[in-house]
Amino acid sequence: MNQPSANLPLEYTIVPEKRSRKKSVLFRCAALGIGLLISLAVVEVVVRIAQIAPPRLISKRHLIDHSVTDHVVYYHCYPDNPHDELAPVPNTQDGDWELTTYTLDPEKLPLNRLSETPWCVKYEHSSKGIRDREYPDQPPEGVTRIACIGDSFVFGEGVPVEKTIARQMESLLGKKYEIINGGQVGANTLDELQILAAIVKEANCHRAIFVFIPNDIPIHPGLAQRQKYINDLVQIRDQYLDDYQKTSWHGGYLKSIGLMTAPFEMEKIKRETIQWYLDSYDPRFNQENLRVFQETIRTIPQIPDCRSVFVIYPLMEGFESAYPLQTIHEKVKAMAEEAGLPVLDLTPAFAGQKTSDLWVHPTDHHPNGKANAIAAQAIIEWLKKDVPWFLNPDEHVKTQSVN
Numbered sequence: 001m002n003q004p005s006a007n008l009p010l011e012y013t014i015v016p017e018k019r020s021r022k023k024s025v026l027f028r029c030a031a032l033g034i035g036l037l038i039s040l041a042v043v044e045v046v047v048r049i050a051q052i053a054p055p056r057l058i059s060k061r062h063l064i065d066h067s068v069t070d071h072v073v074y075y076h077c078y079p080d081n082p083h084d085e086l087a088p089v090p091n092t093q094d095g096d097w098e099l100t101t102y103t104l105d106p107e108k109l110p111l112n113r114l115s116e117t118p119w120c121v122k123y124e125h126s127s128k129g130i131r132d133r134e135y136p137d138q139p140p141e142g143v144t145r146i147a148c149i150g151d152s153f154v155f156g157e158g159v160p161v162e163k164t165i166a167r168q169m170e171s172l173l174g175k176k177y178e179i180i181n182g183g184q185v186g187a188n189t190l191d192e193l194q195i196l197a198a199i200v201k202e203a204n205c206h207r208a209i210f211v212f213i214p215n216d217i218p219i220h221p222g223l224a225q226r227q228k229y230i231n232d233l234v235q236i237r238d239q240y241l242d243d244y245q246k247t248s249w250h251g252g253y254l255k256s257i258g259l260m261t262a263p264f265e266m267e268k269i270k271r272e273t274i275q276w277y278l279d280s281y282d283p284r285f286n287q288e289n290l291r292v293f294q295e296t297i298r299t300i301p302q303i304p305d306c307r308s309v310f311v312i313y314p315l316m317e318g319f320e321s322a323y324p325l326q327t328i329h330e331k332v333k334a335m336a337e338e339a340g341l342p343v344l345d346l347t348p349a350f351a352g353q354k355t356s357d358l359w360v361h362p363t364d365h366h367p368n369g370k371a372n373a374i375a376a377q378a379i380i381e382w383l384k385k386d387v388p389w390f391l392n393p394d395e396h397v398k399t400q401s402v403n
Helices: 010-050 111-116 165-173 189-202 221-226 238-246 255-280 283-302 326-338 369-386
Strands: 061-065 073-078 097-101 119-124 144-150 177-183 207-212 307-312 343-345 359-361 364-367
Touching: 097 111, 144 165, 144 189, 165 177, 165 369, 177 189, 189 207, 189 283, 221 255, 221 283, 255 283, 255 326, 283 307, 283 326, 307 326, 326 343, 343 369, 364 369
Parallel strands: 144 177, 144 207, 207 307, 307 343
Antiparallel strands: 061 073, 061 097, 073 119, 359 364
């Protein structure tokens, strides 16, 4: 064995050993990196050959027959029928049919792609523009009319008309009550206030159930820019999800990476959306709209000849554990009570339920018929027990007189 030269200082004799260790570490790192790249390449090839992919989300689509001109009728179409509440799509052999994506900027699709979404809900509007039957100007003798006001949750997006919350409450109350469906898709609280005023005036309606959900507040442009609308806790939009995935670091080209990261990406989008909702009720981000929102709530009990109650309908999210938007409910409840409105928060009625059992569809998280049945039962029980004057067909009142 070669011995170190006696003429060299000791520190010089260990340099070759240090260099050898560094080379060994570098070699191992390089080998590991090359091994990972080869493994990724193999997985990528296998994924592509086997055509393995995350479950393909197909969101609902909009179908309309333009040849129908005497009234408004259209359909929302879904890829499957998870709760047996949907119907087969109509025959499109005759008429002037158009199929489009259900996005903020709809895109027209070839009609032959209707086979991808063969289940549907039909929507028809009355001459007054509401999703309901025609009502005479005056209610029948001995019948109390109640307006149910809200956005798409009240409108019944994704459910047959008989499973809307208005129809289910009417069924529970019996023949002495008519409940008018005053829900409008996309309406905010200010829009809903105007709808209520119109129904009170035109349908001689002197009771109102004002239904609020957390996305009813107007939002600041800065907040609007943050929202990607891939999953707003109501809709999951496949087109926006595809666009989002294309902006990933691999541009959407590495299918193996997309397969592994898809669940984490959706969870990340959900967390960001929950925070977006919370910020919408934070004065730091939405102060002026919060002021207008509170003033609108204060106006509800001031509508002449109408007694109103206020119901908070939760978004269909997180009922197995902790509902993530409860702080919003508490803020809004305080505003409504300060305005003199009786308030019911429906969140406890859904506690412990399996959330997905309450969705219209995995890509459409509007409440389905089961969810509306739970809500309707809770509202009617609350009215009978805690707000009995609301159902009492007594004299008309000019303004809300009961706290």
